[in-house]
Amino acid sequence: MTDRLRDKIWPVTVILMGILAAWYVGSYSMNAPFQRDLDRRAGETPSFSEFVVKTMSQPKPTLPAPHQVAQNFFENTFLRKVTSSRSLVYHAGITLSSTLAGFAIGTVLGILIAVGIVHVTALDRSLMPWIITSQTIPILALAPMIIVVLAAVGITGLLPKALISTYLSFFPVAVGMVKGLRSPDVLHLDLMRTYNASRWETFWKLRLPASVPFLFASMKVAVAASLVGAIVGELPTGAIAGIGAKLLNGSYYSQTIDMFSALVAGSIVAALLVAAVGIVGKIVERNMGGRAA
């Protein structure tokens, strides 16, 4: 236990303290000019310590202090009904549903593309450059077009947002799976040849199981990308719900504290998603005879 304390908890705590300290200094120095303005107009001359407290209790600060964000986050997460439009759980839930839908479609699409690339030489030559090009187009430019085009053919709601997540998440899965499906050694492939195994059997019994560690590694990247896609997808849609909508609203009305707690909610969702994929990966690998790590 003391080893764990020394190796893991202590270093993380030190870094966290460092970030918080820097954050407080930043929030003081960024909010100070406006506070000075206010005080001058009100004719007040607060002591330094009073002034510091004031810079960290503005309702719409340039940079909110950590405890302001924490308080806002706590209130909007635990003290509100989850059906309320002010509840972060509600907004996270909206974003999560399109993240998961997009992630599922993206993973399946990525696997299918990889299977095609590995088995069909023509696809190997033709598809890869397009896949790479697709990721060089900024998603921010593409997202509104996807939303508008799909709305024109009558598709609105969850699916357009999910497709933006798909657009970001299929790529790591496709690239990882191409590598994974090609990972078996020559020896294993020769072995299957001595059995006169068909391509299907070689795929099912050798290539696919060999690619599982690659799949989970790329799914971790893909699920985080899906969340980004879902949030970006909420920005141009005029969505009224979701982490992205919350961020956009916050920026319209200078609700910086709201924006920051929406960001915190977003990163907690991301961490939970990545952790969930990691746990599923561990369970699958254990059932496939992996050494207990």
Place this chain on the structure above:
Amino acid sequence: MTAAMPVIEAKKLGLTFETGDGQVHALSNVDLTINTGEFVSFIGPSGCGKTTFLRVIADLEQPTSGTITVNGMTPQQAREQRAYGYVFQAAGLFPWRTIERNVALPLEIMGYSKQEIAERIGRTLDLVNLKGFEKKYPWQLSGGMQQRASIARALAFDADLLLMDEPFGALDEIVRDHLNEQLLKLWARTEKTIGFVTHSIPEAVYLSTKIVVMSPRPGRVTDVIESDLPRERPLDIRESPEFLAIAARVRDGLRAGHSYED
């Protein structure tokens, strides 16, 4: 059993690899016949084509000249009929399968029934003394045990021909002696024809009824030695004068075929 029907018949067999630096003659003018029930070792320095020859039999490489038949067929036809089991230098077990599932792999591919698979797993694991390790994963076994599991896998579907490419090369001497002894017993019990690649002279002489000495550049057969040692061979036969005489002939053959530039 005594009817000497040729399992492998190679005539003027040649294989030339095209590489960036020009042609490499891996095999040149190889004439060789292997009969049913023989234990044939291929010995020679690296690059003499012994592994290549085994891979040609297995249809893993294509010859560029000459002819070769396996059971009277082309190697491809023989492979399609699953005429041989192949044991590679490394055990090559699938890490995500238990030992019994690894042995089951060829049986699943060849469409055996569940019941038959279970029965054959039991029989072949018994043959290589791996009873009790069915549910273990490969990493839980020592290198020697892994290689025995891979031999079980090659035996599982009862091919009459067993091709072994330096199967014990990566193992230490003590384990190797033990496995050699077991392999001889297994050969006596199953009456298979075995092609065995090695670069150990004692191993070749101890195991074989026929020793094919090969030399490199170009890869060719320089001597074929019929061993008159009895089929029953305790390990201490390796100190007998007969054994040493054959070993000396193999060593001479290797030396003659190979110019050691110093």
